[in-house]
Amino acid sequence: MTSPRTFKPSGSSDANFYRLFDMFALFLAFQCAALLYNFKLTPIYATSALTVALSYLYCAEVFSTYRSWRAGKFRTMVMCAWGSVLIAFAFLLVVSFLFKFTESLSRVGIAIWFLLSVAYLYIWRLGAYLYKRNRRKLGLSQRNVAIIGATESAAYLHAEIVKHDELGFNFKGFYDDRSPERLFEQLEQQGVEGRIQSAVDAARNGEIDILYIALPMKAQKRIADILLQLGDTTVDVHIVPDFLLSNLIHARIEHVGDVDTLSVFEAPCIGAHEFIKRTEDIVVSAIIVTLITPVLLTIAAAIKLTSKGPIIFKQDRYGLDGRKIKVWKFRSMTVTENSDVVTQATKNDARITPLGGFLRRTSLDELPQFINVLKGDMSIVGPRPHAVAHNEEYRKKVEFYMFRHKTKPGITGWAQINGWRGETDTLDKMAKRVEYDLHYIKHWSLWFDVKIIFMTIFKGFKSENAY
Template structure:
């Protein structure tokens, strides 16, 4: 049995925590926030920060974590921390501390800690890349597209801190699992990455036993080329291990609150500053071409497959059939062509957002009839209904909006939607909104 090599990695989280606690307490002094007794507020803030960070796992930062994931973690931490800060006045009866002062303290804390978190992560990445420190030696067992792609990441993304040592080809006639183990021990390898597809059950069992007995980190590369999901989650019910098929970030109450708050603020802004004057203007222009209502309502399926009425600006002559619009459709009016091309016809769906039927970003809702057809012939189609539908979505800004011309269109749309559901973040929503606006300005080929 060998002992696990820790190096200086165990000091990274404590250093990050000490930096944040120092910032929080220095800001108390700089902003002249005084409590009675004097040390009550600093002690309360320090203990609360530690407790909240434990709950949110704020310092469980992975070396391969994306910038957006880090920011989401910061936002989650500070949302809970805000509740703790404002509870201080009432709980400890501190009339000398103003709510405005706490808001100022909270804002500065958020900005400074976010800056230093990214700065420390940047310096740590530079340290790994330029000096070869804080690295982990790895080997890969298996030879296929996924293992080769992973090896390229190890070699090209040196800031992740992985040093690739060797690949073992299982399908090679000379392959012996014991030789892998001998190499791992002799070269003090830290982590082993195994392709599940290439190892037999016995070999997998041998690898698990070896890593357990030698304190090595074992990670599997799944063979899920026919499965859209990448989010298999392992949990324990008592002492029974249970594997969940996917984890949905929006099932988390904090994430759900953040997304809903963002939706409400944006929907109110659009309704006040855009719909308030655009609606009467479009109504006047529509009447010049064809008499009828300014809005068009259509039944669509939303979260949990529930039905709701989706609002749009009317772009066709009244009393048309509910068939999907095609290129050159003579039912579309002149003003309708313009608002479709620029996606203005979708703006009334901010009413649906405010009502809670939709979100600003999410899988686009289909008509009830189309949903029934797609659900029968497209695998994983129903997964889209785990979250609220959106005015725009990842599939739409990735080139899969408008008319479904081939089965490939809807299959790819579903893949992008499932990726969005499993990888949601507030920054991803903002990115999709930005791309949607950009596409609307440029005009889209399939917007007809």
């Protein structure tokens, strides 16, 4: 008999509940629209219903609609649902046009179906919201929460508890045995409710429902003693690992057979997220390449006419997981360096051609990289790829430098739109670029990508540091 897993995913039942009711709302709206407008349920309509349902679920996952905290914030929850259903019906119209069955669908019937879907998704969520709110008013859903340890991780946790009042948490205070001057500086003035033993006694008396232990992990003996004392209580106990807070990259519980592991450094785009990211790259890059083809041809002709050498310069860079890729750029120099030693371009660099200087300042030399995106070597958004020689140099000097390769390199990125592009002539500049790249990887989402793309359009093409 195999042993059960120690760790189990939380919140999945609530998420499945919301998914089930969303599907019920969409199909109920479909049936009501069919009755109201009296259209027959032909295979075309059945296919349309399935298309909308699957598209809605896909968009809902992109919006993170079913995350536990969003399932409680009513306004955010409704907006996510409405955004998903709008995109789902828009996708249906695109599919019906491409496959030429638009005439087989009733425009009025589809409109009624859409409006009823919007209404039903709102109504059932409103009912769930009012039910939960009334339960909290009656004191049935409130849970008393306390934190053991006045540490940095405790302060961060407390801020999240205050921020997400929809969780129904009633914070009772911090508990710590240390003197005030040894507490985390942001908690010194707020102070502690009492000693750790007071929290244990409160849990035994039923005054605390959830207890978070945010002590330093080096205090493992103290933590073990607290857990032993809490063993005869009914309190829910959670451990907040302090040393991991700043270094975790998309941490989650994994299973190897019956052994549980906690991922510390992991790529943000795996599973469904990888599919979402790749879909974004293909759609956006295909549209852009189509639109800029005349520009590409004009630049190519200008390079050929103004200087000797190839039009396209292909340089070795590190891609996803540190694998070498060939990155395409319009040639902007009289040389095409691709050796173990690569000298970064500087201001008034003699190697840069007159046309090349303009291309580099306006980032037009990067346009061929949309081909790299279509090939799958790069992404629209991600850390900018560095020359192999620069990677080998800075990986030894900047902490967590190689984590930049947990995702595909991008044409634009969070560091670039925040001014950290171009020459990195000091270690501090490179460290700052890496800091922004890691922030992007930790907080990746489709909408973060959309934000970066729009910011690139308005402010990301020019830089005083690009030579």
